[in-house]
Amino acid sequence: xKANHIFYLLRATYQNIRQHxxxxxxxxxxxxxxxxxxxxxxFGYLNLQQTLSxxxxxxxxxxxxxxxxxxxxxxxxxxxxxRQPEVAKVVYVSKKEALQRFRESLGQGSRLxxxxxxxxxxxxxxxxxxxxxxELPVIEKLTARLAARPGVxxxxxxxxxxxxxxxxxxxxxxxxxxxTGFLFFVTVFIVSNTIKLSFYSRRETVDIMELVGATRxxxxxPYLLESLFQGAVASLVALGILYSLYFxxxxxxxxxxxxxxxxxxxxxxxxxxxxAFILLGVGLGLLxxxxxxxxxxxx
Amino acid sequence: MIKVFHLYKNYLPTVMVLQDVTFxxxxxxxxxxxxxxxxxxxxxxxxxxxxxxPKSGQILLAGRNLTxxxxxxxxxxxxxxxxxxxxxKLIPYRTVFDNVALVLEILGLPRNEIKKRVWKVLKLVGxxxxxxxxxxxxxxxxxxxxxxxxxxxxxxxxxLADEPTGNLDFEITTEIMNIFNxxxxxxxxxxxxxxxxMLLEKFRKKVLTIHQGRVEEFSWTAxxx
Ligand SMILES: Nc1ncnc2c1ncn2[C@@H]1O[C@H](COP(=O)(O)OP(=O)(O)O)[C@@H](O)[C@H]1O
Ligand SMILES: [Mg+2]
Numbered sequence: 001x002k003a004n005h006i007f008y009l010l011r012a013t014y015q016n017i018r019q020h021x022x023x024x025x026x027x028x029x030x031x032x033x034x035x036x037x038x039x040x041x042x043f044g045y046l047n048l049q050q051t052l053s054x055x056x057x058x059x060x061x062x063x064x065x066x067x068x069x070x071x072x073x074x075x076x077x078x079x080x081x082x083r084q085p086e087v088a089k090v091v092y093v094s095k096k097e098a099l100q101r102f103r104e105s106l107g108q109g110s111r112l113x114x115x116x117x118x119x120x121x122x123x124x125x126x127x128x129x130x131x132x133x134x135e136l137p138v139i140e141k142l143t144a145r146l147a148a149r150p151g152v153x154x155x156x157x158x159x160x161x162x163x164x165x166x167x168x169x170x171x172x173x174x175x176x177x178x179x180t181g182f183l184f185f186v187t188v189f190i191v192s193n194t195i196k197l198s199f200y201s202r203r204e205t206v207d208i209m210e211l212v213g214a215t216r217x218x219x220x221x222p223y224l225l226e227s228l229f230q231g232a233v234a235s236l237v238a239l240g241i242l243y244s245l246y247f248x249x250x251x252x253x254x255x256x257x258x259x260x261x262x263x264x265x266x267x268x269x270x271x272x273x274x275x276a277f278i279l280l281g282v283g284l285g286l287l288x289x290x291x292x293x294x295x296x297x298x299x
Numbered sequence: 300m301i302k303v304f305h306l307y308k309n310y311l312p313t314v315m316v317l318q319d320v321t322f323x324x325x326x327x328x329x330x331x332x333x334x335x336x337x338x339x340x341x342x343x344x345x346x347x348x349x350x351x352x353p354k355s356g357q358i359l360l361a362g363r364n365l366t367x368x369x370x371x372x373x374x375x376x377x378x379x380x381x382x383x384x385x386x387x388k389l390i391p392y393r394t395v396f397d398n399v400a401l402v403l404e405i406l407g408l409p410r411n412e413i414k415k416r417v418w419k420v421l422k423l424v425g426x427x428x429x430x431x432x433x434x435x436x437x438x439x440x441x442x443x444x445x446x447x448x449x450x451x452x453x454x455x456x457x458x459l460a461d462e463p464t465g466n467l468d469f470e471i472t473t474e475i476m477n478i479f480n481x482x483x484x485x486x487x488x489x490x491x492x493x494x495x496x497m498l499l500e501k502f503r504k505k506v507l508t509i510h511q512g513r514v515e516e517f518s519w520t521a522x523x524x
Contacts, residue, residue, distance in 0.1 A: 002407035019392035205390050211350070212449065213378035214405045215371060 031234035034187035069151035192291035231285025306356030381450025383460040440471035
């Protein structure tokens with residue numbers, strides 16, 4: 001391999017792509033389509049997982065207090081809470097603060113509250129739990145102890161299914177693995193067939209190059225570069241499509257479900273995932289190349 | 300230059316396409332390879348540039364035993380042999396220049412030298428005005444000139460041509476033969492397969508005749524047949 005070769009091989013790659021624009025376009029779109037399907041699925045998975053773990057961090061026990069609780073009772077209750085081994089933090093939210101928060105959470109809708117004379121919201125203690133004890137049995141034991149204390153009106157610790165997210169998450173992970181494997185094989189199959197198709201049309205060129213004394217690896221290089229190029233372009237196209245899908249989804253959520261803002265937040269891929277995604281595209285190109293070139297050599 | 304000993308070749312297990320073929324071509328000779336269609340001419344040439352492997356027997360090109368060559372050695376061998384086909388075998392989406400330059404690109408020569416040498420050889424075969432045309436824009440005779448230029452561009456010691464004028468009319472055949480004759484006069488060994496009797500009569504050479512895979516005759520007397 002000489003320095004001149006690099007130039008000739010790059011030029012051959014460029015010529016190949018230019019001369020087979022349609023086939024390249026088909027390959028790129030095929031890879032991009034697979035990547036979009038895979039990416040959309042992964043996007044959903046990632047966001048669901050993120051939302052679940054955010055909810056998990058939010059799990060807290062809220063003790064709503066009776067309106068007639070005395071100062072001493074309140075102090076005793078707070079101290080009692082702090083002493084419990086499961087408890088990380090206790091925050092007192094007064095009736096006034098509760099109303100204020102409610103106003104904020106309503107945003108524009110807060111005008112509805114203007115005619116309100118009495119404050120209907122109770123004061124509360126927000127009890128955050130230590131890492132590792134945010135599980136249903138632990139929470140149930142704690143709330144049983146708290147319920148017996150004077151001044152406590154009601155205890156709330158989120159719906160049970162939030163506490164069950166461990167099993168949900170596990171199920172999700174197994175499911176994700178299965179789907180990922182399946183999508184991967186389908187994608188590789190489609191991609192290698194597309195590339196096979198494009199090689200088929202160039203079979204003659206490959207034969208001619210062999211006849212004039214090109215080695216197999218020399219012949220392979222432009223096809224390899226072309227496949228990598230296709231993979232890279234396809235992953236960029238796929239990211240473009242995914243981003244516009246994400247953008248419309250985020251906008252739709254914002255318009256229709258603005259009140260869910262703190263609860264459900266969709267996010268696009270973080271930089272690391274973006275890089276991995278492009279790498280995946282290039283890898284698909286490479287894999288398609290390997291499968292089809294082996295096929296070409298064999299026959 | 301070309302020495303073949305007891306060569307056997309079959310494609311199917313039971314049908315021997317070449318049987319006990321033995322002959323020698325001296326450096327600088329111009330030899331016709333002839334025989335009826337299906338006699339095994341193409342097969343013999345394919346064995347000579349290692350597109351096929353023999354069942355048994357030996358092939359020596361310029362003193363080197365080709366039957367033991369690795370794939371890589373075969374690639375290198377082909378850079379020293381020029382091969383011309385009836386159907387030209389040009390890459391349709393490369394220009395005339397690029398088709399011929401391909402051979403020298405594989406050798407890794409600098410661009411400037413490639414330009415010089417390609418131009419020179421295209422001039423030799425008389426097609427230098429069509430440098431940037433594509434093969435399918437050319438006539439059959441012109442395409443064959445390009446193919447010959449590609450075969451010549453690396454100054455091969457041996458040229459193997461399989462019915463190079465099979466698709467061309469007589470006038471163009473004569474022009475193509477003049478090119479081969481010129482190249483031969485410069486010292487290149489040529490083996491040219493044909494079953495065109497007119498050709499054998501007009502340009503008299505030594506003739507290797509094969510029939511049903513066996514050497515029938517190897518002499519100067521073919522034209523008298
Ligand atoms: N790839 C192949 N597979 C099987 N048989 C073949 C193949 N190539 C050639 N043959 C057979 O070998 C014989 C010689 O063919 P060929 O060398 O092409 O003859 P020629 O060039 O003299 O016309 C023919 O009978 C042909 O059918
Ligand atoms: Mg033939």
